[in-house]
Amino acid sequence: MRMGKGVEWALHTLLNLNMAGPAALGTGQLARAHGLPAPYLNKQLQQLVRAGLLVSTAGSRGGFTLAKPLTEITLLDVVLAIEGNEPAFRCEEIRCGGRIGELSPKPTGPCQVKSAMLRAEQAWREALSAQTLADIQAELDQEPAIRTVVRSAVD
Template identity: 35%
Template sequence: MKYSKATNYALHTMVFLTLAPKGKAIGVEPLAKMQDLSATYLSKILTKLVKAGLIESTPGAKGGYTILKKKEDISFLDVIQAVEGQTNLFRCSLEHDSFMPHNGCLIEQAMQDVETKMQETLSQKRLVDIASQIEQTEKNPFFKM
């Protein structure tokens, strides 16, 4: 299984925003620069995070992005679903009714069980846990701000 690069950038962006000083909006340019991305590409990802209600955008010279939800409540799964959507990773392409009536696809059922367990794990992983590990080092991107 592989998530898109957009999910990778969204997770990193959310950790950066979690690390930002309280009340400080961070513009798209510094967020993009930290990840060596174009601001245009990152803006598309940020739009998805805004639509999901994870962050908010403040326009203007001192504007930028800030975490909207309580930081402690944001899980990896929240960010992944904001970018990737909530569709299942596996869908059976065969019609099983002819040889397995009423059972559906056993392979799809097994894959959905695994996906459910993965989602449970991702919902327990919090961005603040990663941010707190970074805060303990001088590698915090906002250490000198």
């Protein structure tokens, strides 16, 4: 499975908002901090708002702030907010097609390939839900200069 750039952008933006402090930051500030196109980043930010991970405030002092602490935001939350909740694998029941399908008895149980892929995806989702952004922030905090750089970059 391949995730779009939006997931990476969303993860960094959430972490940057945390490191920058409590003030709301606008799309332009956040986009400039990483050299991203503001209109596309804004799309990701709006998806994070809809998912309840960010709060958007209008006005001259408006912008985006975290809706909850990093301890309550998992990697899975961000992936689902940006990519959606569709399964990564879609079984097309090709086992029933072509010559093999013609020559084989009609299947009575679930497709073994589909079952294996769903188990793997479930494990992937569990791994993502076991990691919070606070876990990543703790790793970033091992490099104290990062917080200063982020604050300077968004000013």
